[in-house]
Amino acid sequence: MQHKILLTINGEQYENFVSSERTLLDFLRDDLGITGSKKGCDEGECGACTVLVDGIAVDSCLMLAVEADGCELLTVEGLNKSELDPLQKAFIEHGAIQCGYCTPGMLLSAKALLLEKNDPTDDEIKEAIAGNLCRCTGYLSIIDAIRSVAKGGG
Amino acid sequence: MKNFLYGRASSTRAAVDFLSNRKNAFFLAGGTNLLDHLKLGVEYAEVLLDIEDLPERELTDLEEGGLRLGALALNSEVAADARVKSNFPMLAEAILSGASPQLRNMATIGGNLLQRTRCSFFRDIHAPCNKRNPGSGCAALEGAHRNHAILGTSEDCFATHPSDMDVALAALDAVLVIRGVTGERRLPLESFYLLPGDTPWRETALAHGEMITAVELPPPFFVHSIYLKVRERASFEFALAAAAVALEVREGMILAARVALGGVGTVPWRAREAERLLVGAFATPEAFEVAAEAELAAALPHRDNFFKVELARRTLVRALSEVAEKWGGFE
Ligand SMILES: Cc1cc2nc3c(=O)[nH]c(=O)nc-3n(C[C@H](O)[C@H](O)[C@H](O)COP(=O)(O)OP(=O)(O)OC[C@H]3O[C@@H](n4cnc5c(N)ncnc54)[C@H](O)[C@@H]3O)c2cc1C
Numbered sequence: 053m054q055h056k057i058l059l060t061i062n063g064e065q066y067e068n069f070v071s072s073e074r075t076l077l078d079f080l081r082d083d084l085g086i087t088g089s090k091k092g093c094d095e096g097e098c099g100a101c102t103v104l105v106d107g108i109a110v111d112s113c114l115m116l117a118v119e120a121d122g123c124e125l126l127t128v129e130g131l132n133k134s135e136l137d138p139l140q141k142a143f144i145e146h147g148a149i150q151c152g153y154c155t156p157g158m159l160l161s162a163k164a165l166l167l168e169k170n171d172p173t174d175d176e177i178k179e180a181i182a183g184n185l186c187r188c189t190g191y192l193s194i195i196d197a198i199r200s201v202a203k204g205g206g
Numbered sequence: 207m208k209n210f211l212y213g214r215a216s217s218t219r220a221a222v223d224f225l226s227n228r229k230n231a232f233f234l235a236g237g238t239n240l241l242d243h244l245k246l247g248v249e250y251a252e253v254l255l256d257i258e259d260l261p262e263r264e265l266t267d268l269e270e271g272g273l274r275l276g277a278l279a280l281n282s283e284v285a286a287d288a289r290v291k292s293n294f295p296m297l298a299e300a301i302l303s304g305a306s307p308q309l310r311n312m313a314t315i316g317g318n319l320l321q322r323t324r325c326s327f328f329r330d331i332h333a334p335c336n337k338r339n340p341g342s343g344c345a346a347l348e349g350a351h352r353n354h355a356i357l358g359t360s361e362d363c364f365a366t367h368p369s370d371m372d373v374a375l376a377a378l379d380a381v382l383v384i385r386g387v388t389g390e391r392r393l394p395l396e397s398f399y400l401l402p403g404d405t406p407w408r409e410t411a412l413a414h415g416e417m418i419t420a421v422e423l424p425p426p427f428f429v430h431s432i433y434l435k436v437r438e439r440a441s442f443e444f445a446l447a448a449a450a451v452a453l454e455v456r457e458g459m460i461l462a463a464r465v466a467l468g469g470v471g472t473v474p475w476r477a478r479e480a481e482r483l484l485v486g487a488f489a490t491p492e493a494f495e496v497a498a499e500a501e502l503a504a505a506l507p508h509r510d511n512f513f514k515v516e517l518a519r520r521t522l523v524r525a526l527s528e529v530a531e532k533w534g535g536f537e
Contacts, residue, residue, distance in 0.1 A: 053211045072212035072254070075241070095242050096309055111308045114238045118212055119256065161307065182441040183306020 057121040061086065062130030070117040077101045079117035080127065088128035088156045092185070099184035102157035103127050109164035111183070128156035131163065138201045139163060146197035150188030157184045162198045172202055207244045214256045218385055218419060221257055226387050226415030233257045233417060235278060235317040238309050243322070247331045248338060258314075262419045265289065270425040274383075277316030277418045281371065282307070284315060293426050296450050299433040300374035300468075306442050316418040318371045319382070319398075320410065324444060325365035326350065336362040337406040347508070353446065356505040356514050358472040363406030364508065366469060367399070368444050373468035374433050375421060376476045377450035383420040386413060392422075399473035427462055428452040430532035434525040435468070436517060445469030447518040449525035453489070455533040460484050460493075465526075467501070470518045477501045480522065489530040491523070498522040 053072045058065070061084070070079055077094075080086045080103070092098035094113045101112045104126040131137040139162050142148070149155050158181055165172055165180035172180070177198050178191075186194065212234075215221035225231050231253040232240055243249040263278040265287055273289055284290055285301040305313065327333040327345040334343035344363060346354055355366040372395070380395045398411050412418070431452035437443040448468030454461045463484040465477040480501040487493040498519045505515045530536060 053209075055212065072210055073207040073244075075207075094245065096238055096306075099306065099308060102308055108311045109308045110312050111238075111306075114236075114241050114309075114312065116212065116234075116237065116241070116254075119234075119237070119258070164307070179441065180307055183308045 055118045055121070057118055059120050059122065060124045062125070062127060063133075072116065072118060074117040075113055076103070076115040076117045076120050077112040079120075080112065080125075083117075086127055086129055090153055090156060092153065097185070098154070099157045099161065099181075100154055102160045102184060104160055104164055107164070107167055109161050109183075126160065126163070128159055131159060137163070139166070139198070142197040142201045143194070146193045146200065148189060148193040148197040154184055154186040154188075158186065158194055162201075165198070166202060170202060172198075174199065177202070207241070208247075208250065210244075210251045211253045212256065213253070214259055216259070218257075218260050218262065218417060221255055221260065222385055222387055222415055222417050225255060225417075228253055231255060233316075235314040236280070236309075236312040237317075238305075238313050239317060239321045246329055248322075248329055257417070268422060268425075272425045273423045275315050275421045275423070277319075277383075277420055278314050281305075281310040281313040281315070281318060285310065294374075294378060294423055294431075296431040296433040296452065297371070297374045297378060297423075300370040300435075300448075300450060303433060303435040303445075303448075304370035315371075315421055318369055319375075319395075319418060319421070320412070321369055322409065323365035324368045325354065328365055337365060337402070337409075340405075340407050350510070351508050352510045353444070353469075354508065354511050355472045356470050356507045356511060356518070357467070357475050357502075358401045359506050360402045360404065360406065360472075362404050363402035363472065364506075365402070365406070365472060366444075367471055367473050368469075369474060370433070370435060370445060370448060370468055372399075372474040373448055373466045374450045375423075376474040377431075377452060377464040377466035378426075379424050379464065381422045381424070382418055383422060384412065384416050385419045386416040390419070395421075395474070396476050402472050426452075428454050428464070430455075430529050431464075432525050432529050432532075434521060434528065436521050437469075447514060447521040449518075449522045451522075451525040451529050453484070453526070453529045453533065455489050455530065458488050458536075460487055460489050465497075465501075465522070467518060467522065470505075470514055477522070479503075484526075489526075489533065490536055491527065494523045494526040494530075497526070 090100035092100035467475040480497040
């Protein structure tokens with residue numbers, strides 16, 4: 053069954069047809085070629101597919117594309133419009149990226165946190181990225197990077 | 207995922223009427239459990255009826271400090287609500303101890319109540335499982351069952367009920383409001399969940415097509431409570447053992463107690479035996495040991511989960527002690 057959906061992704065309007073069972077993640081990656089959001093586990097464990105829907109972090113692998121009809125999405129591609137987002141710069145400066153597969157999701161979970169609180173505690177930072185698994189960095193450099201942006205005013 | 211039809215429900219009544227007349231049709235709330243199951247092939251749907259636009263999302267005050275949680279309220283919204291945080295703190299603690307921020311932003315109260323076990327054999331369509339495929343056997347008996355239940359088990363199934371939130375709701379005497387084709391009914395959470403027995407595929411008292419529209423919390427009688435969760439890492443992990451405890455203590459004596467256990471039961475486990483022994487006793491470490499011991503006397507561990515008996519006992523004693531501390535410590 054096909055559905056017409058209308059949504060905004062990174063500030064641009066999209067109008068598309070999707071089948072009922074298409075996940076938001078597959079829609080972004082395979083239908084639109086917006087491949088920044090990664091497919092790790094496809095069952096909500098790893099957070100590599102994290103996107104913001106109306107400003108709230110969700111796992112796009114457990115959401116249907118048709119559910120995003122009328123919504124405003126932010127993916128990692130939307131973070132650097134003219135220049136890198138402060139979070140992206142901080143990740144680079146702190147060496148918070150190794151293989152990079154978790155990075156888009158990490159950035160968006162961090163973004164959601166900073167949209168809500170501009171001076172989070174370390175515990176709040178850890179909790180905000182609890183749903184994003186990283187098997188390379190040991191998390192410390194990621195936490196440092198997020199804290200540095202928070203202190204700088206987000 | 208296999209093909210299915212998708213539609214959005216415009217009213218609760220229409221949604222219930224629609225689903226009651228269709229096989230292989232499901233309500234879609236947050237989708238974090240259902241879509242996972244559809245991908246794995248654990249469940250099969252011809253129709254998903256999205257209920258997220260329905261109005262059952264509000265949190266409304268009830269008389270004398272009670273609270274009604276709309277079934278479509280998000281887990282994250284409920285945990286952040288000021289009334290929940292101040293009057294039912296153990297509920298906020300339980301929700302925040304579960305899953306991840308992303309999942310809590312998607313998961314609803316109704317969906318959380320109906321989430322199914324994480325037993326790896328239930329989730330593996332190639333394994334025998336009496337719950338998924340009645341009569342096929344239970345692969346967990348021989349296989350990995352470290353995380354399995356020790357209370358409320360049967361020969362056919364000892365899969366753990368995975369929810370944190372529901373354990374707090376069990377302790378809080380929550381009542382479910384259920385809407386069916388013939389009208390509305392109310393059911394205490396304790397009678398909502400069914401023990402596996404020899405019909406482990408029947409998990410709740412909900413009939414096909416019925417919708418949970420709300421959860422009602424009676425006025426809190428207690429001042430101090432806790433949700434204590436023990437797991438293999440500090441975040442984003444299911445409970446090995448958990449205890450939800452609320453006590454009312456006056457001059458050292460326990461006047462009222464509400465206790466439930468998580469991570470160890472085939473259903474959210476209301477610890478009635480522990481409560482019975484606690485009420486009227488003085489709040490002492492010995493009394494807590496006696497109550498916890500008695501509750502776990504019925505435990506039936508298997509080869510690899512004997513540790514859970516001791517873990518659950520200690521978790522309960524610690525939770526009781528921490529609530530007693532809040533009342534000013536032991537006698
Ligand atoms: C990786 C991972 C880790 C997790 N960790 C935890 C954890 O540590 N602790 C914990 O407690 N939970 C945990 N969860 C489970 C999570 O809490 C549930 O998946 C979630 O609460 C389900 O809610 P939902 O709204 O997404 O349900 P859905 O997936 O939408 O629905 C689940 C079922 O309920 C039915 N349903 C939904 N709403 C209603 C209603 N109102 N009336 C009737 N039927 C309805 C649906 O038809 C479906 O059958 C985890 C989940 C994942 C994926």
